[in-house]
Amino acid sequence: MRRIAPDRDGLLAMIGEVFREHGYEGASLALIGEATGLGKGSLYHFFPGGKEEMARAVIAHINGWFEDNVFAPLRDSVDPLAGIGHMFAATDGYFRSGRRVCLIGAFALDDSRDLFADQIRDYFGRWVTHLAEALVRSGHRPDEAGELAEETVAAIQGALTLARAANDLDVFSRALRRLRRRLGLPANI
Amino acid sequence: MRRIAPDRDGLLAMIGEVFREHGYEGASLALIGEATGLGKGSLYHFFPGGKEEMARAVIAHINGWFEDNVFAPLRDSVDPLAGIGHMFAATDGYFRSGRRVCLIGAFALDDSRDLFADQIRDYFGRWVTHLAEALVRSGHRPDEAGELAEETVAAIQGALTLARAANDLDVFSRALRRLRRRLGLPANI
DNA sequence: GGAGTATTGTACCGATTGGTACAATGTGTC
């Protein structure tokens, strides 16, 4: 019996890709087992709560990544524009310039939203809030900053949808470029 | 044996709601049967190709609705701004001010995109193209109009995602209001 | 090396999946 001993981060990343590509319903335990190289025995050992616990852990994992790589820079950068620039760079990297889709956004659209409503609302809510605060610090009026933040996060989600629908990565790149300009950043980082 | 004789439009609308709420994978024949009041015998009589043919017909049905109620006004209105206003009103109505989600956008995100790639690309492509042409007619430069159209359609998709994630319909209303203003329309229709 | 725990493969479960077959019944037409 070989011992793979996948670290939890790597494991969650692999499971996350399955959910991302197939959705919550479409991600069968067979697919997850295939992607991770683990049988049901192992999967239910690490996630006694089954598929739902896996999804919950994956969402929390993504939430943590955004906390560290997107929200923290937005909150802690001395120069708010630099923090916003960091956000765009991390976002472009995370979604692989449009090749990848937002798992949490996809979950928000169908049935599975009801299962993970709190985590989903938290993810988008924090993104909008932290971006809005950075925009306030960069000189925007609070109400205007709130709308601009909401508009930006929605535009990113919409661009991911449209890029995948059109099968054209440039859709996503163009959207990020427009958003950068509107938020007061130089055209390229 | 009672005879319901649902007209095809009503039938496709009912099936469409199931796909919209549960996604392609999640929409089981049991759910579809329950929603339509039809057994498998009837469903496979009307759609010999099974679930895939049902989904294809539903997407085509939606495509047709948008052709009549969104794209045609964009193309045929003498006043392009009136056509664009018509588009926003129809869009707000169709998505029930954010209560409803875009089935085709949801399909674009997961596995099912590969099954329906042509129809999905067609839907979004026509929307962007027709909006861009109306924007050109209203005075925008062609390249600028293309970007603005793409941005608008993406913003609508993103707003639907965000509204459902936040469980807050105002997110969608605010997005539509901003888009109307940016495209040169009066604040309320 | 032995004890205790972590991990794993396998067999199995009932329920549900999409799909097929087909006879029975409804409906419209002459």
Next chain:
DNA sequence: GACACATTGTACCAATCGGTACAATACTCC
């Protein structure tokens, strides 16, 4: 009423679903 065709309910199929049970193996620490 008789015929043709449209529609439907039911029974059935193999495959897969998520999940459980458990014994066998790996690993860790003494």
